[in-house]
Amino acid sequence: MSAGNALWERVAASFARQGLMTHLGARLVRVEPGLCEVALPYSDKVTQQQLGFHGGAIGALADIAGGYAGLTQAPEGMEVTSVEFKINFMAAFQGGELRATGQVVKAGRRVIVTTAEVIHLSPEGKESVCAVMQQTLMPVPKTF
Amino acid sequence: MSAGNALWERVAASFARQGLMTHLGARLVRVEPGLCEVALPYSDKVTQQQLGFHGGAIGALADIAGGYAGLTQAPEGMEVTSVEFKINFMAAFQGGELRATGQVVKAGRRVIVTTAEVIHLSPEGKESVCAVMQQTLMPVPKTF
Amino acid sequence: MSAGNALWERVAASFARQGLMTHLGARLVRVEPGLCEVALPYSDKVTQQQLGFHGGAIGALADIAGGYAGLTQAPEGMEVTSVEFKINFMAAFQGGELRATGQVVKAGRRVIVTTAEVIHLSPEGKESVCAVMQQTLMPVPKTF
Amino acid sequence: MSAGNALWERVAASFARQGLMTHLGARLVRVEPGLCEVALPYSDKVTQQQLGFHGGAIGALADIAGGYAGLTQAPEGMEVTSVEFKINFMAAFQGGELRATGQVVKAGRRVIVTTAEVIHLSPEGKESVCAVMQQTLMPVPKTF
Numbered sequence: 001m002s003a004g005n006a007l008w009e010r011v012a013a014s015f016a017r018q019g020l021m022t023h024l025g026a027r028l029v030r031v032e033p034g035l036c037e038v039a040l041p042y043s044d045k046v047t048q049q050q051l052g053f054h055g056g057a058i059g060a061l062a063d064i065a066g067g068y069a070g071l072t073q074a075p076e077g078m079e080v081t082s083v084e085f086k087i088n089f090m091a092a093f094q095g096g097e098l099r100a101t102g103q104v105v106k107a108g109r110r111v112i113v114t115t116a117e118v119i120h121l122s123p124e125g126k127e128s129v130c131a132v133m134q135q136t137l138m139p140v141p142k143t144f
Numbered sequence: 145m146s147a148g149n150a151l152w153e154r155v156a157a158s159f160a161r162q163g164l165m166t167h168l169g170a171r172l173v174r175v176e177p178g179l180c181e182v183a184l185p186y187s188d189k190v191t192q193q194q195l196g197f198h199g200g201a202i203g204a205l206a207d208i209a210g211g212y213a214g215l216t217q218a219p220e221g222m223e224v225t226s227v228e229f230k231i232n233f234m235a236a237f238q239g240g241e242l243r244a245t246g247q248v249v250k251a252g253r254r255v256i257v258t259t260a261e262v263i264h265l266s267p268e269g270k271e272s273v274c275a276v277m278q279q280t281l282m283p284v285p286k287t288f
Numbered sequence: 289m290s291a292g293n294a295l296w297e298r299v300a301a302s303f304a305r306q307g308l309m310t311h312l313g314a315r316l317v318r319v320e321p322g323l324c325e326v327a328l329p330y331s332d333k334v335t336q337q338q339l340g341f342h343g344g345a346i347g348a349l350a351d352i353a354g355g356y357a358g359l360t361q362a363p364e365g366m367e368v369t370s371v372e373f374k375i376n377f378m379a380a381f382q383g384g385e386l387r388a389t390g391q392v393v394k395a396g397r398r399v400i401v402t403t404a405e406v407i408h409l410s411p412e413g414k415e416s417v418c419a420v421m422q423q424t425l426m427p428v429p430k431t432f
Numbered sequence: 433m434s435a436g437n438a439l440w441e442r443v444a445a446s447f448a449r450q451g452l453m454t455h456l457g458a459r460l461v462r463v464e465p466g467l468c469e470v471a472l473p474y475s476d477k478v479t480q481q482q483l484g485f486h487g488g489a490i491g492a493l494a495d496i497a498g499g500y501a502g503l504t505q506a507p508e509g510m511e512v513t514s515v516e517f518k519i520n521f522m523a524a525f526q527g528g529e530l531r532a533t534g535q536v537v538k539a540g541r542r543v544i545v546t547t548a549e550v551i552h553l554s555p556e557g558k559e560s561v562c563a564v565m566q567q568t569l570m571p572v573p574k575t576f
Binding site for chain 4: 086088090091105106108113115129132133134136
């Protein structure tokens with residue numbers, strides 16, 4: 001889905017306010033009902049001690065991919081907050097970029113459940129599974 | 145626990161190589177056998193859209209607190225890698241700093257299990273529970 | 289904590305209605321504000337293929353230990369339901385019994401977070417850590 | 433896939449040894465490379481206090497669906513053991529039966545990651561999402 005529609009605008013407006021994501025260099029890639037994809041290029045801001053992408057950065061990316069997938073199905077005027085998430089790391093990667101795609105499994109009134117898959121895109125275009133996440137969100141009043 | 149001993153040096157040497165942690169402004173606070181405490185001051189690098197600490201930053205901090213607790217019990221010459229972690233967020237906080245304390249529950253040969261508690265310290269010194277994490281680590285050869 | 293008080297009665301009344309727990313032979317051991325301990329003796333009803341306690345049985349026991357710890361802090365007239373849980377298994381055990389102790393980390397209005405530790409008690413009285421769990425509960429209306 | 437082939441036999445032989453699953457009335461439905469489906473009919477052996485399927489029973493079913501999906505990709509002569517799992521419960525159900533389908537996300541040498549989806553099949557044939565799970569397995573020597 002492309003920039004310009006209401007769903008994209010809703011997510012993009014919230015995303016732009018995330019200091020962490022802006023600072024790490026993440027960008028919004030795709031927004032659809034119940035789905036959100038975000039990208040994080042490799043840089044020295046996102047590494048761990050062995051110079052791969054940091055698990056914390058991978059987790060943060062998956063967390064917002066799932067969170068914004070959830071936001072697309074939250075009532076107007078609401079934001080969502082992460083109650084919890086759980087992430088499995090499958091392999092370490094350097095260079096290229098990460099792509100996290102979050103999808104809503106069930107959007108309930110009180111709780112939204114999502115999953116996200118994080119893949120690594122090498123500079124040569126090779127795709128590899130990097131991580132999978134499962135997450136619980138809760139709609140909360142928007143304060144901005 | 146204090147700077148100068150071998151355990152602190154081992155963890156500090158690895159910590160200093162983490163681009164993500166350096167970039168976000170995190171610092172090592174305490175290292176003991178089976179325990180590690182790290183701190184993350186509030187700044188515009190660690191915020192979410194409602195200006196609280198970002199869940200991704202909280203997760204990253206808990207991940208390394210648990211990871212370095214595990215490293216204190218990994219064989220010499222080994223590093224540890226996160227197989228997975230799961231984190232619950234209890235409340236949102238602005239200002240002050242976060243303190244994550246990781247502890248080893250069981251250090252096995254193939255798998256190390258840890259938990260971490262993240263508290264928020266307000267500028268006035270008030271402590272509040274922010275998050276709890278449970279994590280699986282795996283010893284891996286050190287490559288640096 | 290002991291039989292006879294209101295907290296024990298509240299939990300015991302709910303526990304007795306659990307077909308799964310009754311069938312597997314679990315029993316309530318201890319109930320305090322924010323805490324619940326349950327026991328599960330070894331039998332051929334709770335085994336996996338290598339004849340150890342089944343991860344599913346360990347998970348079920350931890351789930352209710354956490355759930356009933358949460359129930360002690362839920363409003364009167366409410367039950368709690370598990371939103372999710374995550375459990376790490378530390379070692380396999382045969383014989384003796386399991387003891388799961390759940391504790392409330394934070395009881396919020398919308399969400400209750402608990403942790404549980406499961407230990408194995410050998411026939412000779414030796415205690416070993418078997419599993420640790422982290423759980424999210426939600427208060428729901430009681431229907432019985 | 434149908435009974436009779438080697439993959440089915442390998443899983444069925446292990447499944448038949450699970451006291452918990454036999455006692456609860458679970459049965460093996462489908463085995464394919466990297467996939468396993470198991471069923472659990474409703475009975476008074478699997479209920480919680482509000483008479484729905486018990487979260488512990490749902491978790492046990494998802495655990496073995498993921499575990500046996502993993503077993504199909506473990507080296508010959510090995511069994512798998514659950515390092516940990518995490519499960520989200522989406523709704524409560526009575527009657528009918530549960531179907532858990534586990535799938536391997538990545539089968540590594542040291543760690544196998546799986547996910548499972550649990551659906552509820554009502555007596556009228558209606559399918560509803562009941563739970564989703566994410567799991568870490570480890571190959572271990574077979575002792576039987």
